[in-house]
Amino acid sequence: MIETTPIIDFHAHGGGWTNRAFPDDPNTYIKQMDITGVDTTCVNCIWFGDANWANNLVFNRFVSKYPGRFIGVAFVTPHYPEECIYELDRAFNELNFKFLKLYPDYYGQSSDAEGYQPIYEWANDKGIPIMCHGRYGTDAPGTTQLKRYEKFTKDFPNIKWVIAHAGGGTDIDSVQTAKELPNIWLETCGSGIGLRAVKHAVDYGLADKILFGSDMPIMDYRNQISKVITADISNNDKKKILGLNAIKLLNL
């Protein structure tokens, strides 16, 4: 039976990565969004050394061209700390972006590194959500997401933290982190998925803390949304994950 419910993709990228066969033609996004019922896609651009260029790409190629179908997600690079606060102000005040995506793997520094502190302070002042990966290749042995986010949520209590690629649910560390700490959400996209992963996270009481994401244009919307749609959970919980939680989180 076909049902109607808001569907928001929390995790997509703009900017081509064509040497890996991932072009970012917005028409492809729109086509797949229409096929899968996705109303709105949150687009970030994290693949450039120049955040100004990247945020403009998101705005010009997606947000302003297709009103209502895309939400802008800001990006800044701590390799140029002198530009970060200006660019954050511009992205949120002028471009009306809704949250911030950081990509510490790309910088070669984990999200605890000193360079992020001014960014976190700024986001904490404004109450801006931040999405980034939970673990990194550069992590010291014994690092856990729970320890990492314990500090983050204590130091920056106004930030809503979204752990990208974590809603798989078989990642006990991320599930435990979201269960034990306030202000932690889990996002679902990824190239793989564990069996009963989404159900596992829901069974932990996290149905209100899971956000559907696609990872477009790397992954296909259909593969990613199917993880939620075909999960062994209630339809009400599916609706929350598909969009209702994102609406609440972003005050849409």
Added chain:
Amino acid sequence: MGKVDLNFMPKVPVFDANAALGRKHDRRVNVDSVEGTIAEMDRTGVSKALVYAPHGAAYDSTEGNQILIDTIADNKRLIPQFCANPTFDNINDFSKSLKTKNVKTIRIFPPLHNYPFTEWVVGEWLDWAESEGIAIWIPVNYETNWHPSIDIDPTQLHDTLKNRPNLNVVIAEIKYADFSWVMPLIRSLPNISVEISRWVIIDGIQRLLNAVGDQRILFGSRFPDSPMSPQIYNLHHNDLSDSTLKSICSKNTERLTGVKI
């Protein structure tokens, strides 16, 4: 507001071409029994599944294959696929056991079993499989706690298989990151099919169809590491004809295994 079928079920018969059955040594898997596997198949609308034993991959093909047969017992919905190690197994004994158990496909693991996929290592086995009509599944990689994830060498695949046009080979668990070599490989060798449990690249199904048509693409799930239904859902939302959908979901696997749904 998005319109979506929250109670999706497939509209065509489904034959899973890539599932495992049984325990693993390095962790407890979510489902390791016939009952659990059948329950997931019923929940997701999968009629039959081609299954291999993880023990046969990780440690010993003979013992793993025997465990598999014992585990399946007389269940008709689980179709056994034997693991093989061409560098150790005796080809005559292996061939006999295959015939005795009426098994039509095998699975080999060159990187895991630490041998190059070259004529001087696997030639005799490929000759045998070609002459007997045995299809060979080769996963791109296979990881255990003592063996890191190492991908198979695409050049070895190409150069070893190019002179064997009558041998059916299924490259299993191709990933989005393999796009750069998988597409030229399947274009250049018409006897290679692909199993798509990990193929989640944007427009992945259409890209494969454009390259090789619908007779060389096999639905698989990678169960129980992954759920069965997401790729089935994807296939049902690719605007495929009924004929193409049936080919990918079951017919191609029926043809290679000799087992009808």
